Amino acid sequence: MIQQPLNGCPCCGYRTGCTTCPVCVLNRCGHRDTDTGAVTGRPNGEVSLRDARRNFSIYRASHRRYRDVVRPSRSDELP
Template identity: 70%
Template structure:
């Protein structure tokens, strides 16, 4: 005898999500952008992703793949301060200038950065 759970094809989603659920039917919810999701994730609402303080792209990563700046909490008020840490001897102001010139927060990272995707544009 098959149970309800065994009768459903495996989707990799939690079992609390009813078959055929679509998040785009919820008022205020955006269409899910995950490939293959088809809007079945419960409560998926598109949220703003943090911008990188160096390049400004919306990667939402601690270490930005577009400029390779590691977000250490510095912002415009203390952009000229060199604090050491994950970004070494580069201030946020210098990293922004380096990004404009080299396409990376530091010249040495030119080979590890990538172009921003369309969904990461400011």
């Protein structure tokens, strides 16, 4: 069986394979690099991809309210 490489999370870059990234808690639906400043609404609420990336650099989570629910990345998930 050939394994397909997983795309990295648009916020943190880790390749978790989940719709909601457990490393930063960003839901991948609705975010693209072409519109990093756009607020797409649900499921990420008022957080744009640009804001989520900045929050990740500060809090290690896409939003500071998720600081207590994120998990550390694993070595097999590195970008």
